Amino acid sequence: MQIQFDNSYARLPERFYARQAPTPVPRPELIRLNAELASTLGIDARWLGSEEGVAMLAGNATPDGADPLAQAYAGHQFGGFVPQLGDGRALLLGEVVDTAGDRRDVQLKGSGRTPFSRGGDGKSALGPVIREYVVSEAMAALGVPTTRALAAVATGEQVARQQGPEPGGVFTRVAASHIRVGTFQYFIARRDHDAIRALADHAIARHYPDVAGSPAPYRALLERVVTAQAGLIAHWLSLGFIHGVMNTDNTTVSGETIDYGPCAFMDDFQARKVFSSIDRGGRYAWGNQPEIGLWNLTRFAETLLPLLADVESEAIASAEQVLQGYSGQFSAAFGRRFRAKLGLAAEVDGERIQACLDLLERQQVDFTLFFGRLTDVARGGEVEPLRALFSDPAAFESWFATWKDDTQSGARVDDMRAANPIRIPRNHRVEEAIQGAYRGDYAAFHRLVDGLASPYTADDAYADLELPPQPEEVVHQTFCGT
Secondary structure, three states: OOOOOOHHHHOOOHHHHHEOOOOOOOOEEEEEOOHHHHHHHOOOOOHHOHHHHHHHHHOOOOOOOOEEEEEEOOEEEEEEEEEOOOOOOOOEEEEEOOOOOOOOEEEEEOOOOOOOOOOOOOEEEEEHHHHHHHHHHHHHOOOOOOOOEEEEEEEEEEEOOOEEEEEEEEEEEEOOOEHHHHHHHHHOOOOOOOOHHHHHHHHHHHHHHHHOOOOHHHHHHHHHHHHHHHHHHHOOOHEEEEOOOOOHHHOOOOOOOOOOOOOOOOOOOOOOOEEEEEOOOOOOOHHHHHHHHHHHHHHHHHHHHHHHHOEEEEEEHHHHHHHHHHHHHHHHHHHHHHHHHHOOOOOHHHHHHHHHHHHHHOOEEHHHHHHHHHHHHHHOOHHHHOOOOOHHHHHHHHHHHHHHHOOOOOOOHHHHHHHHHOOOOHHHHHHHHHHHHHOOHHHHHHHHHHOOOOOOOOOOHHHHHOOOHHHHHHHEEEOOOO
């Protein structure tokens, strides 16, 4: 089989993972292949779409050079620590070095039981496969650091879920790595400091090689992960994105978004908005994500304490000093993104941004439509379509007058166009694609993926994907699918 694997994670000590072959499926059917990504990975897309390639994507065949393994990790789930989680329904097939020289993981999700399955079936229903394909590729097109979708396969079998049997699927995910905060937590919970050092050295070599020669490389690693996560979460917020399950096992050291389970994009703006059916307390609401990011990074810092200094008090002081920088880094990134969205000068303070968000919340205004129509106004378009989003025209006019005073006409239109997408994966459209897939109809799925590939460019062919849901189409809850 035509893949050049070079599996560095498999060369780590065996306690880092469990070797495991995928579970074969009865009738694999390729739903969609990301030919462009395959080419970037140096994989022949024509071969990957062949019977032999689809057998690999379904877990029915293991290519030469692959070394399938389930990674060990732990994690805080909704604030409660679970000392062993691990890949319960996923297998890292191996790593490839892409055409840019970057190392990438190739992983199967829904590939069957592993030693970490904790009683689960290790399978995936088709719905989560469709959701992750749509959202991860949309996020990539939006410019957000993210794992990628290489392929979606239907398995021809039914998997048991709470609401009854559902069609099964396998998702092939590509990532800079699958090293999580929870991976470090797995070893610190076992007081395995040698493993922590080996994992930290591996993460530095893979993601931040420039800090390897630093006088304090492990502190530098913490600094880089803090910076990556602060920027990532600010980017999420600027798009109205809610991850839905920001557990430490879903927080990468690479700074990529990972694990699109109960994720969602807001329609009407609400700072406390939650979609995830399992987030009953609102822990991971839109506006809580920055604070949770710091909480997760603090857990990461705790795992590095044995490496930061020989004296615990000195290690803690070093970690705290790094963590104190998170708030400023997040605030700066948040401010840059929202000033760009609003077309504001760099010197305009955060009160202007907050005043806008407060107005959107009070008026229950669609987040994406507002910024898109504001961009149209900045380009010389009519104000009426923007005004029509508000139930109280007077409140809008008051805010709009201030915005015009703060914005130099036409000076920052390019910034606004680059910051304000026209199309996002709206929840009702994702649900439409999922329900179609369950019926064996993938037309809505393919059209949605195609329409989201250029989210900042107007296209009459996909104009309907810009629209918010009708009342009967509103999605109130999203689900993990496990």
